[in-house]
Amino acid sequence: EVQLVQSGAEVKKPGESLKISCIGSGYSFSRYWIGWLRQRPGKGLEWLGIIWPGDSETRYSPSLQGQVSISADKSLSAAYVQLNSLKASDTAMYYCARQDSGTYSGAFDIWGQGTMVTVSS
Amino acid sequence: DIQLTQSPSSLSASVGDRVTISCQANQYIKNYLNWYQQKPGKAPRLLIYDVSNLKTGVPSRFSGSGSGTDFTFTINNLQPEDIATYYCQQYDDRLSLTFGGGTKVEIK
Numbered sequence: 001e002v003q004l005v006q007s008g009a010e011v012k013k014p015g016e017s018l019k020i021s022c023i024g025s026g027y028s029f030s031r032y033w034i035g036w037l038r039q040r041p042g043k044g045l046e047w048l049g050i051i052w053p054g055d056s057e058t059r060y061s062p063s064l065q066g067q068v069s070i071s072a073d074k075s076l077s078a079a080y081v082q083l084n085s086l087k088a089s090d091t092a093m094y095y096c097a098r099q100d101s102g103t104y105s106g107a108f109d110i111w112g113q114g115t116m117v118t119v120s121s
Numbered sequence: 122d123i124q125l126t127q128s129p130s131s132l133s134a135s136v137g138d139r140v141t142i143s144c145q146a147n148q149y150i151k152n153y154l155n156w157y158q159q160k161p162g163k164a165p166r167l168l169i170y171d172v173s174n175l176k177t178g179v180p181s182r183f184s185g186s187g188s189g190t191d192f193t194f195t196i197n198n199l200q201p202e203d204i205a206t207y208y209c210q211q212y213d214d215r216l217s218l219t220f221g222g223g224t225k226v227e228i229k
Contacts, residue, residue, distance in 0.1 A: 035218070045157075045165065045208055047218040061218070062122065095164055103170045105153035106212040111164035 002026035004034075004096050004112035011118045012086050019082045020115045022096030029077035030054040033099035035108060036070055036081040038092040046092075050099065051079055086119045093117075123148055125209055127221035133229045140196040142224045144209035149189055153212045156185055156194045159223075160205045168207075169194065196226070204228055 007021040022034065036048040049060040053072040060068065069082040083090055094115045097108035124147045134140050144154065156169040167176050169185035172192060182197045196203055209221040 044223045045159075045210075045220040047220070050218070097164075100167075100170065103155075103174075104151070105155050105171050105210075106218075107155040107167050107170035107176075107210075108157075108165070109167050109170075109176065111166070114164055 002098075002110055004098060004110055006094075006096060006112040006115045009116040009118075011120070014087055014119060014121055016086050016119075017082065017084045018086060018117060019080055020094055020096075020117070022079045022081075022112050024077045024079075024098070027098075030074045032101055033106065034072065034079040035097050035099055036068070036079075037095045037097060037108075039095070040089075040092045048081060048094075053077075053079060083117075086117075088119050091117060091119045123150060123211055123213055123217050123219055125211055125219055125221035127209055127224050129224060130222060131225040131227065133227045134199050135229045136199055136201060138199045140199050140203075140226060142194040142207055142209075142226075144187075144192045144194065144221050146190045146192075146211060150211045150213065152188070154185075154187070154192050155210045155212070156183075157208045157210060158203075158205045159208065165208065199226075199228075201228060 005023050030053045035050040049070045051058045051070045053074045072079045096112040098110040099106045100109040126145045128143045152172045154172050157165040159165040173185045184195045206223045206225045208223050212218050
């Protein structure tokens with residue numbers, strides 16, 4: 001079964017850092033882009049960035065550049081998103097998702113279960 | 122940046138109705154337009170890719186159409202299990218990826 005499994009929920013204080021993992025299985029992890037997205041409570045979906053695990057080429061949302069860092073370890077079939085200097089506004093559900101290379105539009109066909117991040121003093 | 126405007130933001134329809142959601146881009150986006158369904162507490166699910174292609178396993182009552190800047194998502198014969206929020210999403214050669222604001226579909 002093709003799946004992405006994310007690390008568990010996190011509760012952090014403002015100013016702290018956080019790294020969320022996403023482990024892929026059931027397919028060739030290195031050969032698909034992995035995207036990171038977030039959804040603030042009651043709000044819509046926001047794209048953070050995307051990585052090619054084969055060589056760690058990364059692209060970021062222009063509005064979030066510098067606020068997040070995306071990395072991958074193809075030997076572990078893992079992708080990561082790191083957020084530094086957390087703020088209350090970073091409270092959200094964070095998703096990783098695989099981009100389907102068989103589409104022109106890079107649709108996200110497989111999603112992780114989500115990781116809830118709560119930032120509160 | 123490419124922005125997507127979805128309308129309506131919410132709608133209420135009866136079982137068996139036809140439901141239509143609009144997604145308008147502020148600039149030309151070729152056929153790089155996808156549609157997702159998200160149920161409460163769940164990750165989004167891809168339904169339609171490249172404007173009008175139905176993902177394998179998705180019921181045929183879901184469909185998509187459009188071109189250029191104007192796109193439409195349709196549910197024919199609305200079912201109770203279709204209660205969800207639907208999002209359009211565009212992708213511009215990995216330099217810009219955005220979602221519409223979402224449309225919440227409820228049963229009347």
